[in-house]
Amino acid sequence: MAYHFSPIKFDNTGQIRDTVFSILRNAILDKKLEPGQRLVERNIAEQMGISRTPVREAINMLILERLVTHIPRKGVVVSGFSKADIVEILAIRTSLEALICSLAAPKIKPRDIKRLELLAKQISDEHGKGNFKKSNQLNDKFHEIIYKAAESPRVYNFLFTLHEYITKFTEVAYSKPGRPEEVWLEHNEIIEALRRHDSLEAEVAAKRHAENSCKAYLEMAFWEK
Structure with a gap:
């Protein structure tokens, strides 16, 4: 070996x-x-x-x-990964992200909103420096706050099993030109929905964010194909 x-x-x-x-x-x-x-x-x-x-x-x-x-x-x-395997994982991730955001909306605390705002700014700053590894670490913290606010251990555990996949895919997605700027807007849309405790809008915003991230990853990972 x-x-x-x-x-x-x-x-x-x-x-x-x-x-x-x-x-x-x-x-x-x-x-x-x-x-x-x-x-x-x-x-x-x-x-x-x-x-x-x-x-x-x-x-x-x-x-x-x-x-x-x-x-x-x-x-x-x-075995390695086929494109179909990756698409399946990304589809599961999108559904779970939307669900956990909708569950978090009515329960999230003002202090968590403030932490999300700070992290969104820090992520954007690191993007601007081209430090995608650091921004990805901060991105994990951003979503972890939402996951915990949802108070749904089963959904959390499902997402946790996908964590390493999501981390690797996000690193690639962030490298797409223009994607960091999109992430800044999408994070703020999620924060605003959570601030209003609007479950439906939080679900929509989280789904849009995850779908755009998935699309960016597939474009960067399979662009030559």
Whole structure:
């Protein structure tokens, strides 16, 4: 296996499994592990300095997400992403973002609105500097405030499972010329709807924001196709 993993050490077996899963999934999303590449349980465990059990469990989780496939007589290999896979994930993300924003609207507190306003400005400032990694981190915080305000643990958990996908897709979407300026306007539309506690308008604004982000990602990721 060409890519080499760094050692990790935790006491809690469940936490090790989740950490290994996150590391492997990010390596696939970042294309450090390429389609067709084998994942050898023993090698990964040795490189990370852990037992094979959490690695096996993490790989099973990757199989459920269809990021890797078990092929008879060959073992587990990276599946990679098709455009159809990405479109499906983005469609799910759009629906969940719209739903959680509508749930947050009647419950959100004035202090949260102020935090959203500050973050929207900071995101725009970082965009202006071309610092998309920092703006993406701030963007995560922006949406996290809304997620928590919704007080819907199940929807939150669904979105959390998509977090790493959304983060990678957003980084690419932000690189589209003109997209940062659109994000500034879209964030403020969401904030205004939440300030008025208007669930319907918050849902519409969040859906528009997510759809535009999805469109920007697809244009940047598949422009040559």
